[in-house]
Amino acid sequence: MTTAAHPRELAHPPRDEIRLEGVLHALADPVRLRVVTELATADAELSCSYFDLPVTKSTSTHHFRVLRESGVIRQDYRGTAKMNGVRRDDLDALFPGLLDSVLNAAAGEAARRAGG
Structure with missing residues (x-):
């Protein structure tokens, strides 16, 4: 895993170090x-x-x-706020369709729970 160059920079795994089992565990x-x-x-x-x-x-x-260290999100400081975004480009390149499948399945499950 990469290390932070500056105390306010957070370490993120490079794309080639993101592992499927880590992503699945995080999700x-x-x-x-x-x-x-x-x-x-x-x-x-x-x-x-x-x-x-x-x-x-x-x-x-x-x-x-856990989300950051698994490579699912990127976190960056903006002033005192820690901003978050999904690493969609990396995840889609490594595991095509995985993120969309998980998000669609989660939405379907939520709809079933709400209706049941």
């Missing part, structure tokens, strides 16, 4: 899947504080770290 958690779903449908990057997650702040930080 298997309902809280992390919710974050990725919201990021994938957003028109822009979102700050960590945008998300109203049903977990403590330290647990939320853990979830974002």
Whole structure:
């Protein structure tokens, strides 16, 4: 994994180090899947504080770290805010259709739960 060059820069794995099992592990958690779903449908990057997650702040930080370290999201500081975006280009290049399939399946499951 790459290391951060500056204390305010966060380490992200390069594309060739992103592994399928890490991506699947990251997306298997309902809280992390919710974050990725919201990021994938957003028109822009979102700050960590945008998300109203049903977990403590330290647990939320853990979830974002898992997503970043697995290569699912990119995080960058903008002032004091940590901005987040899905690494769609990298994920689509490595695992064509995976992200869309997972997001569609999650939407279908949510619809079934709401209807049932």
